[in-house]
Amino acid sequence: MSVPVPLVFNAPRRGMPPTHLADLDEEGRREAVKELGLPAFRADQLARQYYARLEADAEKMTDLPAAVREKVGSALFPTLLTPVKHVACDDGTTRKTLWKANDGTLLESVLMRYPDRATLCISSQAGCGMACPFCATGQAGLTRNLSTAEIVDQVRAAAAAMRDGEVAGGEGRLSNVVFMGMGEPLANYKRVVAAVRRITSPAPEGLGLSQRSVTVSTVGLAPAIRKLADEGLSVTLAVSLHTPDDELRDTLVPVNNRWTVAEVLDAAKYYADQTGRRVSIEYALIRDINDQGWRADLLGKKLHKALGSRVHVNLIPLNPTPGSKWDASPKDVEREFVRRVIAQGVSCTVRDTRGQEIAAACGQLAAEN
Numbered sequence: 001m002s003v004p005v006p007l008v009f010n011a012p013r014r015g016m017p018p019t020h021l022a023d024l025d026e027e028g029r030r031e032a033v034k035e036l037g038l039p040a041f042r043a044d045q046l047a048r049q050y051y052a053r054l055e056a057d058a059e060k061m062t063d064l065p066a067a068v069r070e071k072v073g074s075a076l077f078p079t080l081l082t083p084v085k086h087v088a089c090d091d092g093t094t095r096k097t098l099w100k101a102n103d104g105t106l107l108e109s110v111l112m113r114y115p116d117r118a119t120l121c122i123s124s125q126a127g128c129g130m131a132c133p134f135c136a137t138g139q140a141g142l143t144r145n146l147s148t149a150e151i152v153d154q155v156r157a158a159a160a161a162m163r164d165g166e167v168a169g170g171e172g173r174l175s176n177v178v179f180m181g182m183g184e185p186l187a188n189y190k191r192v193v194a195a196v197r198r199i200t201s202p203a204p205e206g207l208g209l210s211q212r213s214v215t216v217s218t219v220g221l222a223p224a225i226r227k228l229a230d231e232g233l234s235v236t237l238a239v240s241l242h243t244p245d246d247e248l249r250d251t252l253v254p255v256n257n258r259w260t261v262a263e264v265l266d267a268a269k270y271y272a273d274q275t276g277r278r279v280s281i282e283y284a285l286i287r288d289i290n291d292q293g294w295r296a297d298l299l300g301k302k303l304h305k306a307l308g309s310r311v312h313v314n315l316i317p318l319n320p321t322p323g324s325k326w327d328a329s330p331k332d333v334e335r336e337f338v339r340r341v342i343a344q345g346v347s348c349t350v351r352d353t354r355g356q357e358i359a360a361a362c363g364q365l366a367a368e369n
């Protein structure tokens with residue numbers, strides 16, 4: 001479906017940034033180029049500049065006639081995100097960026113380089129309306145949805161940073177994207193799915209990452225999980241469960257009042273059935289809140305019953321928010337939790353937590369600003 005492009009005056013859409021090339025599909029790009037009075041082949045040329053050369057500044061697109069660069073720039077390449085600051089840690093292999101959108105909205109992404117891959121954690125919303133009490137982003141509420149292009153441009157910028165050797169370890173390639181930054185991706189469904197398509201389509205239609213290297217997380221919007229299962233994508237689904245019982249989950253993840261643990265696991269099973277993909281279960285381990293042995297047993301039992309071997313539990317040692325009463329569980333409690341989940345026949349590992357000292361839990365950097 002093509003998106004109408006306000007070309008002459010690329011005014012911000014109500015509450016949203018101005019239209020950008022990355023908001024448009026192939027047909028939309030063709031129409032946009034036509035409206036600008038340019039020959040049709042420019043549509044592919046602009047896409048190649050953006051998706052293959054990772055160039056977002058029309059003035060630097062030297063295969064465009066100099067006379068049209070300004071017009072193309074203001075119509076299709078408005079500056080969407082400006083870096084406010086980069087903060088590095090883990091010997092420079094983790095880099096968190098605080099971005100300012102053109103309406104002043106703040107958002108974050110985190111690039112993490114490992115020996116065998118480079119993963120970017122991106123935001124899908126500015127702020128978040130899900131109100132999880134242990135999360136920095138949840139405290140501030142939802143500012144607004146990000147546009148498709150604002151989501152895609154976080155990835156383009158990171159791919160360029162890797163290519164140009166800006167992250168310790170020299171030149172490299174961005175290989176993975178996880179939607180685990182600010183926001184609930186499935187609450188911004190249409191734009192997130194469009195962004196996934198742009199991120200995973202081969203150039204010049206997109207940035208060419210493999211669908212299997214993209215993870216979409218959710219707190220459990222069950223109908224949206226089912227819808228995603230029917231999109232024909234093979235991205236990994238990560239469900240932030242955080243506890244296997246409704247009583248505690250109603251408080252920890254307030255959206256549980258709408259869709260219970262059973263409904264969420266049912267939708268996750270549908271996702272695994274439709275896509276053949278193993279589902280990730282995210283579990284932030286919080287001291288004395290959800291780290292009891294009986295909860296590990298119950299988690300393992302429920303997951304094994306719903307998903308068999310098509311599930312993996314990622315335990316996340318809580319990255320405490322400054323001034324918060326929530327804290328990470330002690331290591332021996334964490335080890336025992338893993339042991340008990342595995343004893344139920346479910347694979348379980350503790351996630352390597354990057355960026356602790358740069359406030360890399362979602363929303364912490366934006367909260368400080």
Ligand code: SF4
Binds near residue numbers: 182
């Ligand atoms: S944990 Fe995720 S879903 Fe919950 S408030 Fe934070 S960003 Fe939103």
